[in-house]
Amino acid sequence: MSKSLVAQLPTGPAEPAQRVPTDWTTGAMQGRIRRRYAAERRFRLMGLAAVTLSAGFLAFLLATMLWQGIGGFTETRVTVPVDLGAAKLAVTPAQLDGRGADLALAGAGLEGIVDTSASRAYGKDGDNLLSGGAWLTVREAIKADPSLLTRRATFDLPVASPIDVAYKGKGAPEAEAMVARLTPRGVLSRSLNTGFLDSADSTDPTRVGIWGAFKGSLLTMLVTLLLAFPIGVLSALYLEEYAPRNRWTDIIEVSINNLAAVPSIIFGLLGLAVFLGTFGLPRSAPIVGGLTLALMTMPVIVIAGRNAIKAVPPSIRDAALGVGASPIQVVFHHVLPLALPGILTGTIIGMARALGETAPLLLIGMRAFIAAPPRGLTDPATVLPVQIFLWSDQVDRGFVEKTSAAIIALLVFLLAMNGLAIYLRNRFETRW
Amino acid sequence: MPATALLFILVGLSLIGWLTARARAARFKVAGQRFSSLPGHFGWYVALWTIVPPLIFLAIWSTVAPALVTDAVLSTPAAAQLPPPGFDRAAILSEARELGAGRAYGAFHGLARLLAPAYAAAQDRYDWIATAAALLLAFAGGAFAWTRSKPGFAARTRVERIVMGALLAASLIAILTTIGIVLSLVWEAGRFFQVVPVHEFLFGTHWSPQVIDARDPGASLGAVPLFWGTFFIGAVIAMIVAIPFGLMSAIYLTQYAAPRTRRWMKPILEVLAGVPTVVYGYFAALTVAPAVRDLAVAMGISWASSESALAAGLVMGVMIIPFVSSMADDSLAAVPSSMRDGSLAMGATSSETIRKVMLPAALPGVVGGVLLAISRAVGETMIVVMAASGVATLTLNPFASTTTVTRQIVDLLTGEAEFDSPKTLAAFALGLTLFVVTLLLNIVALTVVKKYREAYE
């Protein structure tokens, strides 16, 4: 061993002759260590606090929505005796069969009779008590049982929005007074609001439902999925498996990475200018919403897809190529099936994001008042998040719980989708 | 429905082509020699030749057909009564089109009712032409492929070439989208800048699009208050919330939490990121904004706005927490564990290791993540639409009302103004600004993050 390798060995200027070990037992040293541990505990506590507060915020948000919105799934009903026999509606039993029944009952003045019955039972403003759609409940009952027309019967009818609000919590003073007057008589009750799940938008908060917006969401998502999934998967395959390393490929990659980070509202501007402006597609239609969201979702699927494809080990490709498969066969027979769970996870997450998206759809006109569920891809429609936005803008207090209830419905869907994605990820997570 | 029917016919034809060609190719095998292509490849070859040409034709046709139909309608005598080109003319024509297609039942303009039959007739005629041409192409393509399908024909290579083309085409859509965004923004913004000079828009400090002076629209379209509001809410207030919480959460979850806690907490944070922005917006408007206002009033600021920058910024910050947290998580994970061990082996406590070794080492990644988070906050729309104000004020006070670029885009475009007014065009100019800023932020952030990753690979 040559000494020359280490040119300068211990010849430091202040080299003490004998090593004096650090004395850790002095008070100063011990105090210092105590302070350091205290700092450690503080830091750790700060971390815990950050996590807890973040999770706490989520819990608070969910609790607020739940607390405010759960009432939206119920409605208040009031018991009203209606003497249909005495009213002598000009309706023949034959008219109650088939499609003409609704028209016949409306024409015979059923609505007026119901209002009058309410006034008779609960005073002169008794008809203000009922929801505008209350008589429809009576109509359906008559259609189910025509014998009601000849006798006196009591019905549980939905109340008007102010009464509903007052009964569930804190309402306007007059409504509070009315509720205070009726409650001791035991005529008010709560029941499940099935109309909320199967009807569309309305100006009367007691008659609104999410089905219209939900169907709009479904149609929009269908278009998005049909476009974004194949295009996204094919792009991912191309970029990961075949693309030559050149400038064009770089441009494609940069485009995709940037599209994934472009604010969603920009896609709304694109949809407005191109799909509505240039191509003249109909406003407010699910097809335009779907197209716009597809452009937004596609980069997410491409990025997730590329990661999933990248995770497939090269040895599998080599094995397939080794038995004489063509590059296309290698990819479609081996790589794609193995990467599919990862791609699906990314797709579900992308679709969940699209389902919750609001801003771009506002710009392409999906904020219209839509009282009937859309029947096709070109019908005017709205989607669930936009419906939430529209209701949140309403002054009527009855809409507050409806907005929260719609949020609950939306969150249930998103949670289910995210849960499915997490399940898929854990279920198929493969360690090669 | 004819479009759907046509599509079904084409798919049917293609399926027939697939089945027959495959069955025929199966008989090629009898010769006993090996081919490079399986019968299925012949099937696909014929099927693709049957369906792809008519589909390409229909796609091109659908872009030119409306113009052809309109031309045909304009050449009818009734069209002579149309007003000169302008908003009315466009409105009448579009009403007539809706009537003719049977999508509308009443018309506001009488003339539209007159033109509707012409529309229906022209549409009908061109539909028939399109259907005939598409079917013809399908048969021609199928026949061509059929005659070429012989034993020894390399059907597989042909099919694979088509598949490869489809793959390439799919990945070009991303470029097309980018070009579409840039062109539409630049085009509409360009029209805006013909009316309002660029410098007035970029440097003007007065924004009130509700009252635009027709002689000098630029005077009330100065976007500086919007830029400030966007920056104030998205890059200042939101980040004051998001950075400490996100960073500390990431540190706690990666460095301190037991694996089991981490397994639970990470999805919870992901859920926080998955909540739609409209929900955050509603929450901000309904719960946070009144609370912030009450707080301000209690502090003696009686004029505090119920649409304050603080409420929107706070909620936006919470929304960004998971994003910052996951970026910081990635950056910390990329720091080699040998650094951590090196520091711990010197007798450093965990917090000293994290603060003095891990964080400085992860800093570029964290900074990149924060830039991406700012870009996201700046482009966020629903929270500010629902919780921030529509009034543009240049203020430093977080309790005052402030508006943002995205909020104004929505306000400008959901009003009842016609499409070509300076008001709607201003939205595109704002959109272009937003696009450029977020693009730059993303590019810088991604470069920083990439450099950082490479440093430890």
Added chain:
Amino acid sequence: MSNTPPKMTASHVTVHYGTKRAIDDVSIDIDQDEVVAFIGPSGCGKSTFLRTLNRMNDTVASARVEGDIRLDGHDIYAPDMDVVQLRARVGMVFQKPNPFPKSIYENVAYGPRIHGLAQSKSDMDGIVERSLTRAGLWAEVKDRLSDSGTALSGGQQQRLCIARAIAVDPEVILMDEPCSALDPIATAKIEELIHELRGRYAIAIVTHNMQQAARVSQRTAFFHLGTLVEFGRTSDIFTNPRQERTKDYITGRYG
């Protein structure tokens, strides 16, 4: 060997990772002024054992250490033992050079700073210079102390890590294959350095290089499959092993 009590003693140490037993009943002592080498095939547990000596295994959640390890007669796994102090007294140098992404000066000053060993700036300058000098790096870096530690060559980085470990004035230095990532010349320098450090610090070095063990150590421990096969004077182990397994390994029959 001297008559003073050993600096560190480990008796009947067993380590589990989860349910897997990595070390089984190992007893070793390290004297004040000697270099002890741990040799053995990869995966034999020699690094794991080294890491129990300054409780670096605490950072592995699934690791469980049984047995008795003492530093100057104090049980280092006792509840009253402060791991921060322990690691300052028992320094460690890792397999791969791991300088912090800071300047050379800050790398060395890091330990004294966190432990509060310097009273003033000039005090710190002195510690940094002394440590770098002892690590044989001073002459090479004295003009660029503010350069990043990661900009040095591999061998220089490793000597920087040794300087960093020396700076807190430890009593024992653990070296986990300190030369495995280095070229022969850098390796020779490190070996030279170990030679010079002996007497000032008790040193335990893990190596897979038997020549290196023979060159730098006074005593050698041979590990195999988590057990200590043989422990004795280096000269005895290499020239006259008592165990058949040791002989097979040293003559290159396996490993």
